[in-house]
């Protein structure tokens with residue numbers, strides 16, 4: 001799943017390519033938007049809010065979410081696409097560029113003044129100009145019994161952290177992912193670490209949390225199940241933690257892209273991150 005830094009970079013690339021240009025083609029390949037034609041409108045900007053992308057035209061906003069495997073590609077007019085056409089959900093073209101959204105997890109077009117219906121529930125954006133750590137901490141602590149690993153992924157608390165930065169931040173602070181968030185005595189440091197990792201990586205194509213960009217050296221624990229901890233040598237563990245809330249969701253509670261609806265594989269060092277007693 002793309003993290004906030006990946007979405008931020010996608011927004012910047014779209015913004016640089018499309019802003020100020022007039023749309024010469026708009027092709028929405030989802031049933032609800034199939035008849036919509038925004039040709040002739042000028043693109044004002046593209047911004048990210050957490051893991052959401054907002055492309056603003058004078059009257060409407062095109063909202064997209066990459067979810068698990070979506071991506072935006074930019075092509076010079078006439079260049080071949082690098083993904084199959086049947087996976088394209090939308091094409092926005094100007095006289096220079098084609099922006100193609102592939103396998104998008106969500107795609108909507110709303111009046112500009114209705115953007116809040118799509119992103120108004122999000123917590124403070126870790127990469128936003130208005131990042132507010134105190135507000136994020138207050139939201140995280142509203143449900144002190146929730147495991148910290150789950151609370152950090154809930155975009156209603158803070159927007160932009162995915163599974164990679166969750167696992168890595170918790171390792172760096174020595175916190176077990178199952179510890180109830182109300183018992184994390186270094187919670188401000190965990191949030192600060194996640195934000196710094198996102199900022200550090202937003203200009204990079206290859207995400208690293210170790211400072212080493214070489215393949216196999218980029219992460220402390222994420223994706224390293226069974227390999228020795230880089231600090232203490234203990235084999236890294238992995239697993240999913242099914243919680244009572246997961247079971248409630250499975251029984252029908254509503255979930256969304258911002259409300260983690262399934263347990264994700266978590267990685268941790270059992271020595272550096274002792275289990276809660």
Ligand SMILES: [Zn+2]
Pocket residue numbers: 229230231232233234269270271272273
């Ligand atoms: Zn360790």
